[in-house]
Amino acid sequence: MFGRRGTAVTLGSLALVVSSLVAAPASQAGTDLHEAVICTGNASSRYDPPLSLQPRRTHNHADVRYTCTTTPGRTAPATGSFDAVAPTASCLSVSGARGTETVRYADGNRSLIVIDGATTARVAGVLVVLQSGRVVEGRGEGHFVRRTVTSLPRQLPTDCLTSGLRGTESAVQLEILP
Secondary structure: OHHHHHHHHHHHHHHHHHHHHOOOHHHHHOOOOOOOOOOOOEEEEEEEEEOOOOOOEEEEEEEEEEEEEEOOOEEEEEEEEEEEEEEEOOOOOOOOOOEEEEEEOOOOOOEEEEEEEEEEEEEOOOEEEEEEEEEEEEEOOOOOEEEEEEEEEEHHHHHHHHEEEEEEEEEEEEOOOO
C-alpha cells in the first residue's frame, strides 16, 4: 500500500504528532544526576500466534535499535529487547498488554523497564500505542517511563483473513523521565 519511503514518512509524522502530545514540560528537563533519557528508534516485532480477526492471547517480541540522549547534547546508540503478552489481541485491537524491555546502552549500562499500562488507537491502518511503566533496575531506576510506538503491518490487512499478521515495523520513542 505504502512504498518504503511513504511508510517512513507516515511513521515519522505520526511519531512527531504523538510525541508532541506526550512530551514532558520543559520544567521537567532536569539538571541533576537524574536527567531524562530520551531514545528514538525503530523496532521489528513478531506476534506469536499471528494476529487474526479472532482475539486471543498473543506474545509480542520486538528488537529495537535506538539513538538515546542521556545528557543534553550527548547521544549514543542503544538496543532494546521488548517482550509483552496481550490477553486479547487481534488485527483490530490489542488490550491489556503488559511487558518488559531491556535497554542496553553503548556505555555498558542498561535499564530494565516494566510496562504496566497501555492505550491503543488505530488511525488509517497505523497502530499507535502509548505505554507507561517504570525502570525497575539500572539507569533511571525508580523513574517513570513513557513509550510511544507507531506501527504499520509488514503484510497486507487481508492477511488477517488467512495466515494472520506475523509482525510489524515500528517507530519507537522511549522516555525515562527525571
